[in-house]
Amino acid sequence: MTERVQVNMHEAKSRFFQLAERAWQGDTVVIIKDGKPYLDLVPHVDTARARKPGRLKGQIRISADLDKTPEEIIVGFEGSL
Template sequence: MTTPLIVNVHDAKTHFSRLLEQVHAGQEVILAKAGTPYARMVPLEPSPAQRKPGRLAGKLLDDAFFDALPEAELTAWSGA
């Protein structure tokens, strides 16, 4: 991991576009006011992929999976 770049607020305002490009490239930037850290600029995490309901339909379980269980199986599971 790289060492964060510490930039005072005035310089950050002057060179914001350049700093934004550095952050986008993976560099962490700490914004400081009078030498005191105030904020951190870091790149955004990638968005998780959107889920699509039903995309595995028919691929994992066949229709027999949903058939009623035989009475002996039900009794075994109920512990009776």
């Protein structure tokens, strides 16, 4: 079960490594400044690279009869009409 931890700025500076480990383990660590929530300490999560359209251009071939579905497959999905 995750725990919510609130610490003031001075305490956060003194216990940074302990707080970072708690955040990594799943606890919610909130750093308070002037009595109000100021920062959330969260673990880093890699984000997916942005998609670059066209990077495989010329490397993929599509069959000329791609849009011609055999009758037995159509019947299998739709039944006999």
